[in-house]
Amino acid sequence: MTEPVLSTHALTKRFGALVANEAVSLDLRPGEVHALIGPNGAGKSTLVGQICGAIKPDEGRVQFLGRDVTEQSTRTRARSGLGRTFQISALAMEDSVLQNVVLGAMGAAGTVWHFLRPAMKDLTIRQKAEQALERVGLSDLASLRTGEISHGQRRRLEVAVALTLSPKAFVMDEPMAGLGAEGTRELTALLDELRQEAPILLVEHDMDVVFSLADRITVLNYGRVIATGSTAEIRSDPEVRRAYLGEES
Amino acid sequence: MKIAKLALAAGLALVAGMASAEVKVGMITTLSGGGAGLGIDVRDGFMLAVKQSGRDDIKVVIEDDQRKPDIAVQLADKMIQSEKVDVLTGIIWSNLAMAVVPSVTAQGKFYLSPNAGPSALAGKGCHDNYFNVAWQNDNLHEAAGAYANSAGYKKSFLLAPNYPAGKDALTGYKRFFEGELASEVYTELGQTDYASEIAQIRASDADSVFFFLPGGMGISFLKQYADSGVGLPVVGPAFSFDQGILQAVGAAALGVVNTSQWNKDIDNPANAAFVESFQAEYGRLPSLYASQGFDTANLLISAVESADVSDADAFRAALEAANFDSVRGDFAFGPNHHPIQTIYAREVVEENGVFTNKIIGVALENHSDAYAGECKM
Amino acid sequence: MSRESIVNAALFALLIAVPLGALATDEPFIITLATRAVILALAAVGLNIALGIGGLVSLGHAAYFGIGGYAMGILAFHAQSYTPLFEGPFVIEGTKLMPIIWLVAICGGALAAFVIGLLSLRTTGVYFIMITLAFGQMFYFFTISWPAYGGEDGLSIYVRNSFPGLNTLVPIQFYAVCFVLLCAVLWFNARLARAPFGLALNAARQVPHRVEAIGLDPVRLKLVALVISGAVTGLAGALFADLNRFVSPTMFSWQMSGELMVFIILGGTGRLFGPVAGAMLFVLLEYLLGGISDYWLAFLGALLLLVVLYGRGGLVGIFAGKARNHD
């Protein structure tokens, strides 16, 4: 078995009396899409927060690229190659589409402390940014204001920004949220390609997407992992059917 | 509106006549915000004198400094550069005077101070074009110290805001007071609650309280002090007992002794006429500030009568002569162009339901100031 | 050329034409007024770097303005009284040279902004507004009650400080100095907004968590913005003190901080020339309304209210239309 790129070990997080995550362990292996599913309030977002460094766990560890990153900040994790997308698009809406990816590329290259040289004239950065746009098929919209493009296009822009980091792993929080059938199909195809570049930890509600993309699935309920396994195993898991799939579909 | 009208009245009446050597006066004073009452009084007193003189060769431009030093400086620049005034006057506050006066006099203009008299301008920083018609800042405090001696006080509790004029006040009082000091307390500028200081007064073994708290601070202190039942005799300079604010203090001020170079019952014809005509013109009793504005204008008029303002030396000599009937009686300038005058002790009384002051004695006779010796002009 | 560039060019032309016209018609006071507008604009441009790009609503910018003022006041005071500023193992003398005073003012403003920012940027939103206000008030009360440099009376400097090769006492020459500095800072501001730093700062205002997710520290970006902003406002403070030849604690008052914000809003938030237009309009109104009524501040208040409620783009917005995406 290959070494996992990203793993959590018995992560526990409580908010007062509420246990948001209890002893959650999972791992992300090279080349795979690992889907994280569970009903609303199951603790998925809390888990993503802890993996990316926005939330500090009460107990347990996070490992990334063989190192313990539990104490590291979001920024350090990002710089070592953890690319994330947000459930609600986190883009600079006043800026252009290209500026958003340029920003990502600058962050990755660490060239932000320049005060006089125009950002858009740094060719290396710009090239990288344009490549990322190309990958998600947004090249034509580069000069538009982010606030003016469609929701589906913004979801892809989110992915493009994460791509500029040349990530070693993606953490995507509901990338399909709010997308129509067409948008979902396009983005699914994109993610399918991206897994070659870096494995994806995918939080998703859309079961069709999950079952078509995922190599493995982890099911969270009331903050605990109730099942982990291949899509086939999950489909047939009685506890999952009872606790989750039965209600949802 | 009112300023414009008044200026116009003064201007129009005067422009009509022959314009031999017109004197243009720039008045920078506080007409808006919290301290507007003082500036309005100075302006009204000044304009009354100009009007009574009937002269058509004195033109007055009035501007509001909002009690902000930078605005005052800007207005002074405007008056000198754009209005081309010959004489400036009107500033109420020492810090504004410090900002404006040195550069005005350095540019060869005359400045007549109707209120502020910071020590720097009376001593080392004196200037032959600067005339103070009110008092050097320490004067009334010195008189309060002298009065405290004569009243037999042996131990005083001193109270003033923590800013330069407050420190000067206590210095002035101590310069003349011969007794001991129970304590010197500096309060915050603009402080409105004096419970803590009053508690300290109560706990001390003082037999008298001297305080300098101008404007609203004094009103607050007196009301709270009267209510506290401490009851030690209080002395202070006239600023907290002026006609304008006395009604707001009310009975709490009754019987308090304060020092002033002017009061409406000073017995001389000029004063009687001033008090009567001021009431007739504006429908209120004149204040200390109004009297200072009135005197300032009359000093100016006396100089205009005997010299041409374009001849600076002659005009200066005419000002130095101070050949006018001051409402405060005898008035002369010392070597540093600050007044030599008598300062009275007044007591707050109630007359026909109106709170006002009555002279009870002389605190300092023909008093000059402590800085005259440092002045080299 | 966009409409905003045309408006900017018009404002720029006004800043050149008005003082030259005043010079031609021998109205030196107009030049003084213009100088005041330019200096206040400079201070507001400083605030706009933090507020416009970084979204930092600092209600304590009077602190940096005042520090610049006192840098000028203290240095010039020691120079004019021939007393050393510091005696010890080495002696520091006062100076009347503008470039040195500016340097001290810039460093003072930057240093204060660094310390205040380090502490204040732990908070956000209203708390940030209020903690910056608190720091401004600390300086205000400190200068009032500290007797060494005049306390509330402030410090008067009798002769304006000098700049090599110029006679700064001539209004138009001093104006030129201030104008050139304003242009330099505006140029810097324009470059900054397009530079990587400006792009990142702008994003840190809009989506701080995104900025963090690409490996940048939004707080550090904002801190640097505040330091630059404090430095510029400090420089403006030194010039303002030189214009008045006077410095006092009122430069530290919270109303001063409020006025700097008023300039930005009057002129138009997020516009390069917004603070310039705002300061020009404010000085003009102060001058015109002040002569009309004792109660002119009420009219100013009403006008300001109208601009905030209905004229969202401010003066520049009225003429230039909706803000355009920069670049």
Next chain:
Amino acid sequence: MTTVLLVEQILNGLQFGIMLFLMAAGLTLVFGVMGLINLAHGSLYMIGAFAAAAVAAATGSFVLALAGAMAAAAMVGALVEYTVIRRLYARDHLDQVLATFALILIFSEGTRWIFGSFPLFLDIPSALAGPITLPGGIEYPRYRLVLIVIGLAIAAGLALFISRTRVGIQIRAGENDREMIAALGVDISRLYTLVFALGAALAGLAGALVGAIQSVQIGMGEPILILAFVVIVIGGIGSIRGALVGSLLVGLTDTLGGIFLPEAFKLFMEPAAATTVGSSLASMAIYILMAGVLIWRPTGLFGARA
């Protein structure tokens, strides 16, 4: 320093704090429910004091003066809410700060236009004048004791109002979730006007109560406004409990700092220098307190959100 003096000073600090609370309560309510920073709150305090002085002069009754102050402030508050403030709820803090800054200018000059430039007279009712002797031989002004009692009663009343009444429940709901109260069928704009008027009435009452022992003048609201902001920021914006704790902290720090700091510096400095340093520091004390609290807890002592 004697115990008597110390107790008296602590009472003074309490009384000052309680008055601050009356100001801070309204500010914090308005912020908590509507998310509005209202710099013009100090103007309502001033309006209360001026109204009280006018009513007292006309009727001679202090109780009527207080009622008049509350009514006038509440009315002006409701009017301003209706005409101006409600347009600001959806705006960012910057717009709110500026618009209410503009309101200060309008109110100050407007009041000066109506009442003139000189301070007005407002006195303590004779029944409450003079000092009273407390156990332990402490002489303390009766009126100030009454202020403490009134302030505490209002704090208690406010707590009851918010926890027990229908409107109070709506207010709490509004603090937590604006959409929820809309869903409950509450007329939000009426609720907002009511909350604003309530805050204004409290400020007006504070102005009248304090006006009796201070100077009723233009601009009297601004120093206390800044202090009230310090209070609610220390307490945590939106929290009534925080406002009470913050008020008392600020009141005590200000009163006791002014006395003890100069004394403390005298222990290791010469007296004149100690007085200077001590009183400089004392005037900055509450701001240092506030900065300290915020650095330690960035959303104040009882604050939930930024």
